[in-house]
Every structure is written in C-alpha cells, then in structure tokens.
Amino acid sequence: MTNKSLFALILVGVLVLLGANTVYIVNEYERAVVLRFGALVNSDVQPGVHFKAPFADRVRKFDGRILTADARPESFYTVENKRLIVDSYAKWRIVDVAAYYKATGGQEDVADARLASRVADGLRNQVGRRTLHEVVSGERDKLMTDLTEELNISARELLGVEVIDIRVKRIDLPDDVSDSVFDRMAADREKEAREYRATGREQAEVIRADADRQKTVLLANSYRDAELLRGDGDARAAAVFADAFNKNPEFFAFVRSLEAYKKSFSAGNDLMVVDPSSEFFQYLKNAEGQN
Incomplete structure (x- = not known):
C-alpha cells in the first residue's frame, strides 16, 4: 500500500469519525439535551436530525x-389512628427537560425514587385526614385526584416531570389488627342482616293481615250476594207457585196429593194404618179425580 492510499484511508476514517460526532438523531419518543464541556447549551432538543460540535x-x-x-x-x-399498608404507583413523564436533568442527572431510577418518596408523603397526608371507610371505598377516587393535583405542582417545579395519575394497587391491614377488624365487620353485617330480616317479617305480617282482611271482606260480600240471590229466587218461586195455585186451586191440591202418594209408597212394602175416610185418600175414592 502506497503512502497516498494510506493517507486517503486515514482521511476517510477521520471524516467518518467526525461525522459520527457531529450528526445525531433524536427519536419521536425521546427527549434530549446538549452539553458542552458539561454545561447545558440546549435544554430541549426536538425529535429529528441535528448537528453538534464534534468532541466538544x-x-x-x-x-x-x-x-x-x-x-x-x-x-x-387514618384519622381514627388505624394503620394501613398501602401499595401504590404513579404515572409520569418529562415536561421540562432542563429541570429534569438538573434534578436527577438524567437518571430514571433517581426520578422514580424521588417521585415515589413524594407520593408516600402525599398519601400519608391524605390518609391521615380520612377514615378507614373513606380510604378503602368512600372517597378513594377523590383521594387519588387530590393527591395527583397536589403532587403535580411540586413535581413540575422540582423534578421537571408531570404526574399523570396516582393509583393504589392494594390496601392491607396489619396482621395484628386484621382479625379484630374482620370480626367487627362480620358483626356489623350480621346486625344489618337481622334488621333486614326483622323488617321483612314485619312487612310480611302486614301483607298477611291485609290479605286476611280482604279475604274476610270478599267472603262476607259473596255470602251476602248469595243470600240476596237465594232470597230473590225463593220469592220468585213462591210467587210462581202462588200464581199457579190461584189459577186452579183444585188442580194444585191434586198435584200435591199425588206427590204425597209417591213419597208414601216409594219403598213398595210400606204399611200404613190410616182411616179410609180421611182426606188422604180423597182422590183415590173418586175415579174422576174430584174432591
């Protein structure tokens, strides 16, 4: 290899090295700063292709x-002096690259640790102002919202990050108090169950009494209507019989006598001791059926 070729090769290598230290690319999901001899010269580099002073x-x-x-x-x-074990996490992102770099040195684990410490302090304050029920279910969403808004102000100023959301993964009671708390909760639920059962029995008695009353009223009204109908029918029947009797009293007497004969001799072997001259046999003596 000649000296000219070696020089050309060295020149190409220097140019490649110079280009590699001059051009840099920032991706869309990245934020970047430029340091010149350790001093911050560009605090927020936008995504794209950029140039910098090589080696400096x-x-x-x-x-x-x-x-x-x-x-x-x-x-x-809590405000009731009940101890809780809370496991939480926070969602965050960089909004002020310069402040973030100055506060954490650009190290994500440092930012996580400092943010987690502030989340713990905020949770301690928020939990300390609420009861156990409010922390667990009653005001849990409001607690997270208030904590996020409160922490976001200091995080922007001190760390250059935005706290998007804070959530509680798990809330546990210490082992030394969990049994007593669970026993008390079970007793409270049993008390509520007894109250519901008592209320149900009371309502059942009211409904049953009302049903019995309605049944009695319905039966009484039905019996009244039946007696009225029966009386009206008997009256109409009596009127029909009376009208028929008035039209032909002799025929009516004859029919009644026949009915009496039919009932008296229905068995076929009955024995009757009666005066032959009595009125019972008055139509049997006359072949023409005359009295």
Whole structure:
C-alpha cells in the first residue's frame, strides 16, 4: 500500500469519525439535551436530525414516554389512628427537560425514587385526614385526584416531570389488627342482616293481615250476594207457585196429593194404618179425580 492510499484511508476514517460526532438523531419518543464541556447549551432538543460540535458537545437522551414509578408498600395511619399498608404507583413523564436533568442527572431510577418518596408523603397526608371507610371505598377516587393535583405542582417545579395519575394497587391491614377488624365487620353485617330480616317479617305480617282482611271482606260480600240471590229466587218461586195455585186451586191440591202418594209408597212394602175416610185418600175414592 502506497503512502497516498494510506493517507486517503486515514482521511476517510477521520471524516467518518467526525461525522459520527457531529450528526445525531433524536427519536419521536425521546427527549434530549446538549452539553458542552458539561454545561447545558440546549435544554430541549426536538425529535429529528441535528448537528453538534464534534468532541466538544455531548448529547443526553431520555425516554419521553409515560413511565411508571412503583413505590414500595408503606404504613399510614387514618384519622381514627388505624394503620394501613398501602401499595401504590404513579404515572409520569418529562415536561421540562432542563429541570429534569438538573434534578436527577438524567437518571430514571433517581426520578422514580424521588417521585415515589413524594407520593408516600402525599398519601400519608391524605390518609391521615380520612377514615378507614373513606380510604378503602368512600372517597378513594377523590383521594387519588387530590393527591395527583397536589403532587403535580411540586413535581413540575422540582423534578421537571408531570404526574399523570396516582393509583393504589392494594390496601392491607396489619396482621395484628386484621382479625379484630374482620370480626367487627362480620358483626356489623350480621346486625344489618337481622334488621333486614326483622323488617321483612314485619312487612310480611302486614301483607298477611291485609290479605286476611280482604279475604274476610270478599267472603262476607259473596255470602251476602248469595243470600240476596237465594232470597230473590225463593220469592220468585213462591210467587210462581202462588200464581199457579190461584189459577186452579183444585188442580194444585191434586198435584200435591199425588206427590204425597209417591213419597208414601216409594219403598213398595210400606204399611200404613190410616182411616179410609180421611182426606188422604180423597182422590183415590173418586175415579174422576174430584174432591
């Protein structure tokens, strides 16, 4: 290899090295700053292709997506002096790259640790102003909203990050008080169940009494209507018989006598001791059926 070729090869290598230290790319999901001999010269580099002073400038890139700071479980006391073990996490992202770099040195784990510490302090304050029921279910959403708004102000100013959301993964009672709390909760539920049963029995008695009353009223009205109909029928029947008797009293007497004969001799072997001259046989003596 000649000296000219070696020089050309060295020149190409220098140019490649110079280009690699001059051009840099920031992706869409990244945030970046440029340092010149350790001093911050560009605090917020936008995504795209950029140039820098070779060897003098250094580019620090950070993840600009939403990140998660997972806090370790902490013990907090409610306003009732009940101890709770709360496991939480926070969602955050960089909004002020310069402040973020100055506060954390661009290290994500440092930002997570500092943010988790502030989340724990905020939770301690929020839990300390509420009862056990409010923390667990009654005002849980409001607690998270208030904590997020409160923490977001200080996080923007001190860390250069935006707290998007804070959530509680789990709330536990300490082992030394969980049994007593569960026993009390069971007693409260049993008390409510007894009250519901008593209310149900009372309502059942009211409904049963009302049904019995309606039954008695319906039976009385039905019996009244039946007696009225029966009386009206008897009256109409008596009127019909009376009208028929008035039209032909002799025939009516004859028919009644025949009915009496039929009932008297229905068995076929009955024995009657009667005066032959009595009125019972008056139509049997006359072949023409005359009295």
